[in-house]
Amino acid sequence: MATSVHQFTSFSGNSRTVISEKARAATFSEIPLISLEAEKQELVRQIRTACTQVGFFYIKDHGIEQKLVDDLMNSAQEFFRLPMEEKNDIHFTKSKQLKGYEGFGDNRTESERKPDLNEQFSWGYDKEMDPDQETVFESDSFLYGENSWPSQVPELRTAVKRYFSQILLLARRLMSLFALALDLPENYFVDMLKHPGAMGRVLHYLPQPVEETNVLGIGAHTDIECCTILYPGEVPALEILNPEGEWIVATPIPGTFVINIGDMLARWSNDFFISTVHRVKNITGQERYSIPVFVGVDYETVIEPLETCISLHGKKYPPVKAGDYVYKRLAYSRFDKQDFENMLDQVGVSK
Numbered sequence: 001m002a003t004s005v006h007q008f009t010s011f012s013g014n015s016r017t018v019i020s021e022k023a024r025a026a027t028f029s030e031i032p033l034i035s036l037e038a039e040k041q042e043l044v045r046q047i048r049t050a051c052t053q054v055g056f057f058y059i060k061d062h063g064i065e066q067k068l069v070d071d072l073m074n075s076a077q078e079f080f081r082l083p084m085e086e087k088n089d090i091h092f093t094k095s096k097q098l099k100g101y102e103g104f105g106d107n108r109t110e111s112e113r114k115p116d117l118n119e120q121f122s123w124g125y126d127k128e129m130d131p132d133q134e135t136v137f138e139s140d141s142f143l144y145g146e147n148s149w150p151s152q153v154p155e156l157r158t159a160v161k162r163y164f165s166q167i168l169l170l171a172r173r174l175m176s177l178f179a180l181a182l183d184l185p186e187n188y189f190v191d192m193l194k195h196p197g198a199m200g201r202v203l204h205y206l207p208q209p210v211e212e213t214n215v216l217g218i219g220a221h222t223d224i225e226c227c228t229i230l231y232p233g234e235v236p237a238l239e240i241l242n243p244e245g246e247w248i249v250a251t252p253i254p255g256t257f258v259i260n261i262g263d264m265l266a267r268w269s270n271d272f273f274i275s276t277v278h279r280v281k282n283i284t285g286q287e288r289y290s291i292p293v294f295v296g297v298d299y300e301t302v303i304e305p306l307e308t309c310i311s312l313h314g315k316k317y318p319p320v321k322a323g324d325y326v327y328k329r330l331a332y333s334r335f336d337k338q339d340f341e342n343m344l345d346q347v348g349v350s351k
């Protein structure tokens with residue numbers, strides 16, 4: 001049996017053994033590379049294998065132009081270069097939906113709540129950015145609020161809109177493939193992506209000391225929503241925990257996105273799809289930027305293990321409302337215990 005250096009327990013209560021703090025490079029067979037232009041049945045087969053065995057995969061032939069990514073990266077970098085006081089004008093604590101700027105150490109993603117060595121700019125779904133928008137948009141969720149944009153860099157808003165609108169289309173495409181991979185009707189999840197609880201962010205990581213694991217770009221965690229569509233930039237620093245308990249580096253492959261399953265889809269599929277533990281350890285000596293988009297369903301949706309996935313183990317998770325689940329998780333890593341509880345009271349989410 002492998003010697004454990006560390007035990008990692010995710011928010012869902014699943015526990016994983018880590019056998020070494022040091023990461024090694026991944027081979028392609030460990031993190032599959034999937035072409036979205038593959039023949040449909042074959043594509044669904046590859047997606048099912050990736051989601052049930054790895055929880056992470058690269059996609060190519062996705063149709064998103066690199067220019068949209070570059071424009072967003074450039075304007076976000078311009079924002080990050082602003083003086084701290086100006087960035088703090090849109091500090092996330094001023095937004096009920098926790099959108100806007102988060103400084104170094106504001107976020108404590110890891111279960112032991114060590115501060116993350118990154119700053120970030122976040123936005124949420126807005127129907128103006130959605131090419132497939134419903135004409136009627138009705139929701140009682142407070143999470144669909146205004147985004148916080150920096151007045152100093154107006155092009156950031158334009159670049160986000162252009163990028164996010166294309167990513168939303170890709171998100172619906174991926175979610176229909178996930179439905180097929182779970183033997184559900186193709187539109188099963190897409191019908192719950194009418195005004196999806198999707199959020200995007202640009203992250204800026206500083207280089208960190210080579211063998212320091214006490215401070216990480218992002219501490220070990222699993223993602224909250226159904227899946228994440230990540231543009232990982234060019235700097236290799238994203239590490240994923242493989243079934244043997246080793247950290248392996250998901251090296252960026254030009255022209256691809258990294259897709260991973262999050263806890264919402266793991267819960268929905270009763271852990272048939274794996275929400276894989278990952279972290280960012282930037283020991284390259286270079287600054288790093290990445291753009292994850294977290295794809296969640298309409299915030300009103302109740303998520304409960306699917307009948308098609310409960311035969312072996314029964315239902316492993318109680319039902320949760322998507323918006324409550326997301327908010328609780330976001331607030332948990334951003335506030336201390338007392339403030340966290342006050343925030344939940346204020347927005348009416350049960351503890």
Ligand SMILES: O=C(O)CCC(=O)C(=O)O
Binds near residue numbers: 203238291292
């Ligand atoms: O920056 C990355 O590569 C990953 C970011 C991440 O894991 C997250 O924001 O949840």
Ligand SMILES: [Fe+2]
Binds near residue numbers: 221222223278
């Ligand atoms: Fe993540």
